[in-house]
Amino acid sequence: MSAVFNFTFVPWFRSVAPYIHMHRGKTFVIGLAGEAIAAGKLPHIAQDLALILSMGVKIVLVHGFRPQVNEQLRLKGHEARYSHGIRITDEVALDCAQEAAGQLRYEIEAAFSQGLPNTPMAGSTVRVISGNFITAMPVGVVDGVDFQHSGQVRKVDVAGISRTLEAGSLVLLSPFGFSPTGEAFNLTMEDVATSAATALQADKLVFITEVPGIRIRPGEPESEDNPIDTELPLATAEKILAEAAQAKDPSDIAFYLQHCVKACKDGVERSHIIPFAVDGSLLLEVYVHDGIGTMVVDEKLEELREATPDDVGGILALIEPFERDGTLVKRGRTEIERDVANYSIIEHDGVIFACAALYPYPESRTAEMAALTVSPQSQGQGDGEKILKRIEQRARAMGLDSIFVLTTRTMHWFLKRGFVRADADWLPEARKRKYNWDRRSMVFVKKLG
Numbered sequence: 001m002s003a004v005f006n007f008t009f010v011p012w013f014r015s016v017a018p019y020i021h022m023h024r025g026k027t028f029v030i031g032l033a034g035e036a037i038a039a040g041k042l043p044h045i046a047q048d049l050a051l052i053l054s055m056g057v058k059i060v061l062v063h064g065f066r067p068q069v070n071e072q073l074r075l076k077g078h079e080a081r082y083s084h085g086i087r088i089t090d091e092v093a094l095d096c097a098q099e100a101a102g103q104l105r106y107e108i109e110a111a112f113s114q115g116l117p118n119t120p121m122a123g124s125t126v127r128v129i130s131g132n133f134i135t136a137m138p139v140g141v142v143d144g145v146d147f148q149h150s151g152q153v154r155k156v157d158v159a160g161i162s163r164t165l166e167a168g169s170l171v172l173l174s175p176f177g178f179s180p181t182g183e184a185f186n187l188t189m190e191d192v193a194t195s196a197a198t199a200l201q202a203d204k205l206v207f208i209t210e211v212p213g214i215r216i217r218p219g220e221p222e223s224e225d226n227p228i229d230t231e232l233p234l235a236t237a238e239k240i241l242a243e244a245a246q247a248k249d250p251s252d253i254a255f256y257l258q259h260c261v262k263a264c265k266d267g268v269e270r271s272h273i274i275p276f277a278v279d280g281s282l283l284l285e286v287y288v289h290d291g292i293g294t295m296v297v298d299e300k301l302e303e304l305r306e307a308t309p310d311d312v313g314g315i316l317a318l319i320e321p322f323e324r325d326g327t328l329v330k331r332g333r334t335e336i337e338r339d340v341a342n343y344s345i346i347e348h349d350g351v352i353f354a355c356a357a358l359y360p361y362p363e364s365r366t367a368e369m370a371a372l373t374v375s376p377q378s379q380g381q382g383d384g385e386k387i388l389k390r391i392e393q394r395a396r397a398m399g400l401d402s403i404f405v406l407t408t409r410t411m412h413w414f415l416k417r418g419f420v421r422a423d424a425d426w427l428p429e430a431r432k433r434k435y436n437w438d439r440r441s442m443v444f445v446k447k448l449g
Helices: 001-021 034-038 042-054 066-073 091-112 158-166 187-198 232-244 253-266 280-286 309-324 333-342 384-397 411-415
Strands: 027-032 058-063 128-130 134-138 151-156 170-173 176-178 184-186 204-209 231-233 269-273 296-299 301-305 343-348 350-360 366-376 403-408 420-422 442-447
Touching: 001 170, 001 280, 001 411, 027 034, 027 042, 034 042, 034 066, 034 091, 034 204, 034 442, 042 091, 042 280, 058 091, 058 158, 058 187, 066 253, 066 411, 091 128, 091 170, 091 176, 091 184, 128 411, 134 184, 134 187, 151 184, 151 187, 151 309, 158 170, 158 187, 170 366, 184 231, 184 296, 187 204, 187 232, 187 253, 204 253, 204 280, 204 384, 231 232, 231 343, 232 296, 253 269, 309 333, 309 350, 333 343, 343 384, 350 384, 366 384, 384 403, 403 411, 411 420, 411 442
Parallel strands: 027 058, 027 204, 058 170, 128 170, 134 176, 204 269, 231 296, 366 403
Antiparallel strands: 134 151, 176 184, 269 296, 301 343, 343 350, 350 366, 403 442, 420 442
C-alpha cells in the first residue's frame, strides 16, 4: 500500500467519521428511479446501500418502474398514456406494471444477495423484506380524465415497517398499493417514497434520479456560474416551485422538488435529489460536507454561533491538525474548556467547520483573535470571513477599538482583510508578558470602524 494512499485515506476517513456517528440509528427512505435500474446502476447502488446499512442506518428502498412498464407496453403494442404527470393505468398497463414490479423485486433482491470475495458485498448480509405495507385509494377522475387503476397512498403501515427495520432488515417497497377490498393500484414511486418518509418521520428522503439536482438559477442551462445548489432552504424551494411549470416529466424542475418540499413541510428533516449518473452519488451526498445533489432543508444547516461546553471536543478535533504542523499554538482541553465562552464557531449538520476565540484587553481597548481555524473541507467557501466578522461584532459590542492576531504563516490572509503589521511592542502589557519571543510571531492589527 503506497504512502500516498495512506496520506490521503487516513484524513479522509477521519473526516467521514462524524457523519458515520451522526447517521447511526437514523432512518433513510430512498426513492430509486426505474431509469437508474434500466441504466445498469443497480449493482453499485446496492453496494452503497449495503455499506450504509452496515454503519447502522435503517433503510426503506422504494423502486420506480416507469421505463420498465413502458417497455412492457411497447412489447404488447400498447401505448403508454399520461396526464398530470401520472400514468393512466388501464387493464393492460396494470398487468404490465405487475410484471415489471415482480421482475424488479427479483433483480433488487439478487443485487443484495451477492457476496463474492474481493467485492464490496463480501461479508455483507442484507435481508430484504417486502410486503403489503401500503394501503391505496384510486386517483379517480381529474379534469375529466379517468385514471382507472392508478392510485395514491392512503395509509402506510408504520408499525410493520418499523418492526422490520428494528430487526435490521432493509424494507423494499414497490409502487403498488391495495385497497381494503384487495383491489390493486398502480402508484408512483415519488408518492410512495414521500408518504413513507412522512409517516415514518424519516431523517432523510433521497431521490436517486436522472436529474443532477436544482441549479442556482433553475430556469437557466448548466454553466460554470450556474452549478447545482447543494443546500436549498425550504422557503426558497417553495418559491422555485411556485414559479415553475406544472411537472409532467422527470426532467421538469418541479417533478421531484414538489415531493421534497412536501416531505420537509410534513416533518422530514432533509430531502435530497441526487443523480444516478455519478457513481457513488449516495455516499457523496450522505458522507461529504457539501454533497453532490440538492438538499432541501427547513432552515439553513450552517449555524454561526458562540461555543458551549458541548463543543469542546469538536473544537479540539478541528484545531489539532494545525497545532501538529505548527500553524497554531497548542491548546489543551483544560484551556479550551475554561475559555469556551470566548469561542465562536461555524457548525454544519452537527460538525464544527470553523472557529476563533476572542480574548479582550479592555484596559488597552483591544482584543486578540486567536485559534482562527477553518476545516480543509470548507476552505475557500468564506467561512474564515464569516468567523472574522463575528469576532469583529463581538469586539465592537465590548466597546473595543481594534483586534489583533499573532501569526507565523497566514499573514497575507490578514493583510487582505484590513490588518496592518505592528511591532510586538504594540501589544498590551498583559499580552506582551505572554509573548513567545522564540516563536517570533508577527503581530497584525485591525482598527474597528
